[in-house]
Amino acid sequence: MDSILVRGNGPLNGDIEIAGAKNACLALMPATLLSDEPLTLTNAPRLSDIKTMTALLASLGAEVSALQDGKVQAMSCHGEINPIADYDIVRKMRASNLVLGPLLARLGHAVVSLPGGCAIGARPMDLHTTALEALGAEIELKDGYLHAKVAGGRLKGAVHKMRFPSVGATENFLMAASLAKGTSVLENAAREPEIVDLADCLNKMGAQIEGAGTSRIEIQGVDRLHGATHPVVTDRIELGTFMLAPAICGGEVTCLGGKLSLVESFVEKLEAAGISVTETERGLTVKRNGDRVKAVDVVTEPFPGFPTDLQAQMMALLCTAEGTSVLEETIFENRFMHAPELIRMGAQIEVHGGHATVHGVDKLKGAPVMATDLRASVSLILAGLAAEGETVVSRVYHLDRGYEFIEQKLSGIGAHIERIKG
Numbered sequence: 479m480d481s482i483l484v485r486g487n488g489p490l491n492g493d494i495e496i497a498g499a500k501n502a503c504l505a506l507m508p509a510t511l512l513s514d515e516p517l518t519l520t521n522a523p524r525l526s527d528i529k530t531m532t533a534l535l536a537s538l539g540a541e542v543s544a545l546q547d548g549k550v551q552a553m554s555c556h557g558e559i560n561p562i563a564d565y566d567i568v569r570k571m572r573a574s575n576l577v578l579g580p581l582l583a584r585l586g587h588a589v590v591s592l593p594g595g596c597a598i599g600a601r602p603m604d605l606h607t608t609a610l611e612a613l614g615a616e617i618e619l620k621d622g623y624l625h626a627k628v629a630g631g632r633l634k635g636a637v638h639k640m641r642f643p644s645v646g647a648t649e650n651f652l653m654a655a656s657l658a659k660g661t662s663v664l665e666n667a668a669r670e671p672e673i674v675d676l677a678d679c680l681n682k683m684g685a686q687i688e689g690a691g692t693s694r695i696e697i698q699g700v701d702r703l704h705g706a707t708h709p710v711v712t713d714r715i716e717l718g719t720f721m722l723a724p725a726i727c728g729g730e731v732t733c734l735g736g737k738l739s740l741v742e743s744f745v746e747k748l749e750a751a752g753i754s755v756t757e758t759e760r761g762l763t764v765k766r767n768g769d770r771v772k773a774v775d776v777v778t779e780p781f782p783g784f785p786t787d788l789q790a791q792m793m794a795l796l797c798t799a800e801g802t803s804v805l806e807e808t809i810f811e812n813r814f815m816h817a818p819e820l821i822r823m824g825a826q827i828e829v830h831g832g833h834a835t836v837h838g839v840d841k842l843k844g845a846p847v848m849a850t851d852l853r854a855s856v857s858l859i860l861a862g863l864a865a866e867g868e869t870v871v872s873r874v875y876h877l878d879r880g881y882e883f884i885e886q887k888l889s890g891i892g893a894h895i896e897r898i899k900g
Contacts, residue, residue, distance in 0.1 A: 479872065479873060479875060479900040480874050480875070480897055480899055480900045481870050481871060481872040481873075481874060481897075481898045482859060482870070482871045482874050482877070482885070482895060482896070482897055482898070483868060483869070483870050483896050483897075483898055484859055484863055484865075484868070484869045484870075484871065484894065484895050485844075485862075485867070485868050485894035485895075486727075486842075486844065486863060486864055486865045486866055486867065486869075486894075487863075487892070487893070488727065488728065488729075489724070489727055489729030490728070490729040490731055490863070490891040490892045490893055491724075491730055491731065491891060491892055492732075492890060492891040492892065493731070493732045493733075493760075493761075493890075494720050494723075494731055494732070494733055494734065494888075495734045495887070496713060496717045496734060496736055496761070497523040497712075497713050497716055497882050498521035498522050498523045498549075498710030498711065498712065498713060499523070499671070499672060499675070499710055499712060499713035499714065499715075499716075500525055500527055500528070500713060500715075500716075500880050501573070501645070501670075501713075501715070502671070502672040502675045502676070502710050503519060503522050503523055503531075503551070503710045504527060504528070504531055504573035504576065505576055505646075505649045505676045506519055506675070506676060506679050506710060507519070507531045507535060507553065508531075508535070508576045508579075508653065509580065509653060509676070509679060509680060509683065510535065510540055510542075510554065510555050511535070511538065511540065511559070511577060511581060511584055512583060512653060512656060512657060512680075512683070512703045513703040513704060514554075514555060514556040515554070515556070515704045515705030516552065516553065516705040517554070517679075517683070517706055517707075517708070518550065518552045518553070518705075518707040519550065519551040519553075519679075519707075519708055519709075519710055520549065520550050520707065520708070520709045521549065521709045521710045521712075522548065522549055522550060522551045523713060523716075524547070524548040524549070524882045524883070525879060525880060526875075527879045527880065528548075528551070530567065530570050531571070532544070533567055534563060534567045534574055534577065535553065535577070537563070537564060537567060538555075538559055538560050538561075538562075538563065538577065538581070539555060539558055539560050540559075541553065541554045541555070541556075541557075555584075559581070559585060561581055561585050561587055561589060562588075562589045562590075563577050563578075563581075563588070563589070563591055564591060565591035565592075565622060565623070568590065568591040568592070569593065571593065572646070573593070573646070574590075574591075574593045575592075575593045575603065575646060575650070576650060577590060578590045578606065578610065578626065579606075579610060579654035580653045581626075582610060582613075582615055582626055582633060582654055583653060583654045583656065583657040583658065586630075586632060587627040587628065588624075588627075589623050589625050589626070590624045590626070591622060591623050591624075592622055603624070605640060605641070605642060605644040605646075605647035606644070606646060606647045606650050608638075608640075609638055609640060609647050609650060609654075609664070610626065610633075610650060610651070612636045612637075612638035613633040613634060613635070613636050613638075613651070613654055613655060613658050613662065614628055614630075614636070615628055615633065615654075616629065632658070632659055633655070633657065633658035633659070633699075634658055634660055635658050635659060635660030635662040636658075636662055637662070637663040637665070638663070639664075639665035640664070640665070640666045640667065641666070642666070643666050643667060643669065643780045644668060645670050645672060645673065647668075648664065648668040648673055648695070649672075649673065649676055652677060652680060652687060652690075652695065652697060653676075653680065655699060656680050656683075656687070656699065656700065656703065657699060657700065657701075657703065658697070658699040659699055661697070661698050661699070662697045662699065663694065663695070663696050663697075664694070664695045664697070665693065665694050666693055667689075667690075667693055667694065668780060669691055669692060669781050669782065670780075670781040671711055671739075671781070672711065673690050673691065673695075674690045674691045674711075675711040677691075678708065679706065679708040682706035682707075682708055683703040683705065683706045684700055684702070684703045684704050685697070685700060685703060686698035686699075686700060712736065712737060714740035714741050715788060715853075715880070716880075716881060717733055717736045717740060717762070718741050718785065718788045718791065719788070719791050719856055719881070720887070721733055721741070721744075721748065721755070721762060721764045722788075722791050722792070722794070722795055722860055723860060723863065723888065723893070724764045724765060724891075725748060725753045725764060725771065725795055726794060726795050726798070726861070726864045727863050727864050727893075728766050728769075729765070729766075729891075729892070730763065730764070730765040731763070731891050732758075732760055732763045732764075733761045733762045733764065734760055735761050736761040736762035737757070737761075738755070738757045741785075742782060743783050743784045743785075744785065744788055744792075747776055747784060747792065748764075750772070751771040751773075751774045752766065752767045752768055752770075752771050753765070753766055753767065770798065770800045770838075771795060771798070771799045772801060773800060773801030773802055773803040773838055775803055775805070775806075776789065776792055776796075776803070776804075776805045776806070777805075777806040777808060778805075779808060779809075780809070786807065786808075786809035786810060787853050789805060789807060789813060789853070790816045790853040790854045790857035791853065791856060791860055792805070793805055793816065793817070793820065793827070793834065793857060794820065794857040794858070794860040794861040795860070796836045796838065797820055797823075797825040797826075797827070797836060797838065797839065797842060797861060798838055798839060798840065798842060799836070799838035800838055802836065802837050802838065803835070803836045804834070804835050804836075805833070805836065806832055806834075807833075807834070808832065811832065813851075813853075814829045814834050815850035815851060815854055816850060816851075816853075816854035816858065817829050817834055819847040819848060819849075819850070819854070819858055820847075820857070820858070822845045822846075822847055823842045823844065823845045823847065823858075823862075823865055823869065824839055824841070824842045824845075824865075825839060825842060826839055841865070841866055842861055842864060842865035843865055843866050843867060844866060844868040844869040845865075845869060846870045846872070847862075847869060847871055847872070848871070848872050848873050849871055849873045849874055849877065850873075851876055852876045852877065852879050852880045853880075855873070855876045855877040856877060856881060856884070858871045859871055859884070859888075859895070863895070870898070885897050
C-alpha cells in the first residue's frame with residue numbers, strides 16, 4: 479500500500495488549481511442512464527471514485543470514455559441496459575446507490591446492492607428508498623440487494639418530505655422524478671451546490687426542475703430527456719482543504735477557480751480564527767494574520783452550514799490554535815477517527831461522543847500515522863505540513879478517492895511531500 483511522506487518546512491506560497499467536484503460528478507454521471515443520447519461532462523476530477531463509477535455504469539450497459547486526460551467524461555446509454563448493480567462494484571463506493579433512481583425511471587425496475595464507502599457512520603438507505611417509494615416504487619431488501627420495481631412501469635409524481643436533508647436521497651429523487659408522470663415536490667431537500675449542479679444539468683437535458691438550492695424543489699416530469707454538455711461545479715471540499723494549507727503553515731496561496739459562495743460558512747470560521755480570505759476573478763486568496771491562529775468552535779451542519787467534509791481538516795488547523803476549540807459533529811456519528819492519529823503528533827484532543835475538545839499546542843511533531851477515511855487522510859497531511867520533522871501517512875488509498883494529484887498540487891506551492899510506493 480502507498481504512503482505519503484510529509485516534511486514540515488514553513489510557509490506555502492503560490493497558486494493551486496481546484497478541480498471539479500467529486501461529489502457533483504458522481505451524481506451527474508448516473509444521469510446518463512436517463513437518456514439514450516450522449517451526456518458529456520467537462521471539468522471532471524481525475525479520481526479513483528470516478529473510475530469506480532465508470533466501471534459501474536459500464537456494467538449497466540453505458541459507454542463511458544475519459545477524454546482530455548480524464549477532464550472530460552463522454553457517456554452514452556443508447557443500447558440495452560442491465561438493471562443489476564453488482565455488489566463487487568457497489569461495495570467500493572457509497573455514491574453507487576445513485577444509479578437506483580435513474581434505473582427505476584428509465585426501466586421501471588432495478589436490483590442494486592447496498593453500497594460501501596468510508597466507514598464514518600451508518601448513512602441509512604431508507605432516506606433513498608422512502609423517497610423513491612413516494613414516487614410509486616416498490617422496494618424490498620433481499621440478500622444485501624435492493625429489489626425495486628414500478629407497477630405499470632412508470633413512476634408517478636408525488637409530494638415527499640424527507641426527515642433529514644440527505645444529499646444522495648435528494649439526487650436520487652430529482653433524477654427519478656424527472657421522468658415521472660406528473661408533478662413532484664420534495665420538501666426538506668438538501669441545498670448543497672452539488673444539488674444545484676445536478677438540477678442545472680438535468681434541465682439542460684430537458685427536465686423541468688425549479689427550486690434547487692432551496693429546501694423545496696418542484697419537478698415537472700417529462701416523457702424523455704435528451705443529451706447535453708455540462709461543466710462540473712468547482713469542488714468546495716478540495717477548495718476548503720487547500721485553503722487550510724496556508725492557514726496552517728503560513729504564507730499566501732490563491733485557490734484558482736474558488737468562489738466564496740461555495741464556502742461561506744467555512745470562511746466565517748477561518749476569519750474568526752485570524753485568516754484573511756479575499757475573492758478575486760482568479761479565485762480565493764488565503765493568508766494567515768500573525769504566527770498563530772485563534773481557537774474557534776465549529777458545529778457541522780447541512781449546507782449552508784459548516785461542511786462535515788471539512789471538519790477533520792479544520793481540526794488539524796485548531797490543533798495549534800491559541801486557546802481551546804470545541805468541534806461538534808452532527809452529521810456522521812463516527813467521524814473523529816483522525817483524532818487519535820493527531821494525538822500521536824502531539825495534539826491535545828478529547829473526544830466525547832459527537833464532541834471533540836481541542837486544546838491548542840505550540841507545535842505538532844511528525845510521526846507515523848494511519849488514514850482511516852478520505853477526509854481524515856488529508857487532515858493528517860495538513861498537520862504534517864506544519865509539524866516538526868517527518869510525518870508518514872499510511873493507507874492513503876482513501877486519499878486517491880477524493881484528491882487528484884495532491885502531491886503535485888502541494889509541491890507546487892512549496893510543500894515537501896512525496897508518495898512512497900507500497
